[in-house]
Amino acid sequence: METFGRSETEAKLIVSVAVIVLLVLIRMVFARLIARGVEDMEVVYRARKTLSLVLAFVGFLALVWLWVGALRNLGTFLGLAVGGMAIALADLLRNIAGWIYIVLRRPYRVDDRIEVDGVIGDVIDIRMFRTSLLEIGNWVDADQSTGRIVHVPNGRVFNSHVFNATEGFGYLWHEIELWVTLESDWQRAEQLLQAALDEAGAHTVEDATRRIRQASQHYKIRFTHLTPTVYVSVRDGRVLLTGRILVDTRRRRAVDQQVWRNLLTAVREDPAVELAFPTTRTYLRDPIQLESEERPARP
16 A cells, blocks of 8 residues: 555656656747747747746646646636636736727827827837837937837736827927016017917917817817917016917927027017026115224234
8 A cells, every 4th residue: 555655656756747847848949939930029038938927837737736636626627727827827918908908999099199107109019919109208308209119018008097199189288488577578578479479380270170170079179269379477576478389299399499489589689578587686674884803913
């Protein structure tokens, strides 16, 4: 009896070692096939990681099946197998579900400018597991490209905010701040800023109105005032003129430059307007008294 038990244990040990060796060989073979057939290193990395997780789980189930007789029930085994696979491939399945959602619901499409989980860029590719963006912003100012490609897992659409700058009517509200001194003719400065805004953005009103009419069929978008405007306020002892203008999503920097070129030229030629800078003022309410003290000469 003891000999039979020892023989059965030795057989299980031999089978266990064989299973482990077989799984290692399978991983080596498939890893080489993946490396030869796929050029994208990120895809290779993810495929190898997924392969390792799947084989590790299969090996675990095989060893449990071998050593624990309670799992010889096929239904229990299959239930554990499916549950374990779901846990091991949770990220992979979430990305696939995200891809299905993107294809069906269209939160963004190729060429859209989006922001997902703090990453901003233009969509250049949508695949089953990830979305590729041409990054903008970051260390580069005014929504221009950095040249980097960022890969965002599709599963992020379920647990992150997705901002789409081109969906809807394709325009953004852009603000330009002009600071002038309290002694300046702020009404004249307001006229100069309004003129610069009108020259840069007056032609966009008709196209924006048409696009809003189209977008209102799918979204409740309403803008009653689309022409450029200027708001006046006083802050920190200076007059703040805030110009608000509707610009095309990908022309924000160009419009900003056009407005400032015209505005700086106009301010330079108008002596009634003086640009304001952060300053500190000191008021002396009492006269300054200077006292001198006579000291005896040293011997």
